[in-house]
Amino acid sequence: MSxxxxxxxxxxxxxxxxxxxxxxxxxxxxxxxxxxxxSAAAGFWLALPRDFLSxxxxxxxxxxxxxxxxxxAGSCVLNHVMEYRYDRAMKRTMFxxxxxxxxxxxxxxxxxxxxxxxxxxLLLAVQPLTAGLAALTFALYLAVYTPMKRVTQFSTLVxxxxxxxxxxxxxxxxxxxIGMEAGVLFMILFLWQMPHFxxxxxxxxxxxxxxxFPMLTVLDESGMLVARHVVSYTLLLLVFSLLLSVLGATGMxxxxxxxxxxxxFLVMALRFLYQRSNSNARTVLLASYxxxxxxxxxxxxxxx
Numbered sequence: 001m002s003x004x005x006x007x008x009x010x011x012x013x014x015x016x017x018x019x020x021x022x023x024x025x026x027x028x029x030x031x032x033x034x035x036x037x038x039s040a041a042a043g044f045w046l047a048l049p050r051d052f053l054s055x056x057x058x059x060x061x062x063x064x065x066x067x068x069x070x071x072x073a074g075s076c077v078l079n080h081v082m083e084y085r086y087d088r089a090m091k092r093t094m095f096x097x098x099x100x101x102x103x104x105x106x107x108x109x110x111x112x113x114x115x116x117x118x119x120x121x122l123l124l125a126v127q128p129l130t131a132g133l134a135a136l137t138f139a140l141y142l143a144v145y146t147p148m149k150r151v152t153q154f155s156t157l158v159x160x161x162x163x164x165x166x167x168x169x170x171x172x173x174x175x176x177x178i179g180m181e182a183g184v185l186f187m188i189l190f191l192w193q194m195p196h197f198x199x200x201x202x203x204x205x206x207x208x209x210x211x212x213f214p215m216l217t218v219l220d221e222s223g224m225l226v227a228r229h230v231v232s233y234t235l236l237l238l239v240f241s242l243l244l245s246v247l248g249a250t251g252m253x254x255x256x257x258x259x260x261x262x263x264x265f266l267v268m269a270l271r272f273l274y275q276r277s278n279s280n281a282r283t284v285l286l287a288s289y290x291x292x293x294x295x296x297x298x299x300x301x302x303x304x
Contacts, residue, residue: 015102023097027080027108028073028115035292036072036166037065039189042296043170045303046181046249057174060126064173067122068166071134074116075141075162081109082146090207126173133169137162153216156197164189181249187240192292194233195269198226199284202276223276227269230284234269238262241295245304254302258295265291 015023044061080087080098084105087093097103116138123131141162148155167185168178175182201208201217209218220226241262245255268287272280 019102023102024108024111027077027097027103027111029076029079032076033069033072036163037069038296039185040068040166040170041065042299043167043172043182043185044174045170045300046185046244047171047174047179048303049174060173063122063126064130064170067119067126067130068134068169070115070119070122071138072119072166074112074114074119075138077108077112077115078142079146081105081112082142086150086211086213090204090211092204092207093211123169127176129172129176129178130169133165133172137165137169140165149213149215151214153214153219156194156201156216159197160190160193163193180247181244184240184243184247184249188237188295191233191237191240192288195230195237195265195284196288196292198230198233199272199281199288202226202281203278203285227273227276231266231269231273234262234266238266244299248304250299251302251304254298257298257302261291261294261298 041061044064048057080096084096084098087096088099093099098105098108120131120134120138123134140158145155145159145162148158164186167189168182171182171185172178198217201215202223205215205217208215216229217223217226238259241258242255244250245252245258265287268280268284272284274280
């Protein structure tokens, strides 16, 4: 471990301004933040009335997406701060900005707090309910989910809650309420996270074991229970994705597309159940990205 840390310290001492900016950008977990913003945009879009072409809605949309992005980015930065000691023990994470010495924990903490506070203030100005949902997401992610990861395998389920709240926030900005469509969006994002994360956790199960995280993928050495979970959640995801058309929020094009996407995703999950290899887990992980991107695209294209 010490051999790996020495080059990181040396690299940290020679950081350029561009390197520093890149390190701070990495702390925001841009991939996760982008997913959060896109899912919030889907909720915003489904709640829009037919005569939505107005400057007011445009301003609300920009402010909501920016505020959501800032809160998400701030949460991710503070998550880095809370877990950097454990990140040092894992090959996948030991070269992240804080454990590698590129950014100091205190500096990251100030940065994350400033981002989250700015985002919450902006959302509060747009829609208090949206700000409240964002604050709940922030609190659950950092005060509940992050500490739970060190204690129990059920942290994955708890972590799925803050990950599924952003589309409800986008919906609430327009409607001022949390309707049935928003509830279905919540369930879609919640269920999607399970096969997505479990496949990733299976691929890096040794890393999680070294880091001291009692994940299901660490406790279930055969992977049979993990695979059954992946299949079960993927099947439930298919069912809930179709409810948007049943409720009239989306049309038949979405319904057919969601059926095909869900069926394809389920096939990948069943392959993993049949053979619990890292290769099949990686296929499930990649399929989860493609599935969510395609499903959200269908929501935008076929809003009823």
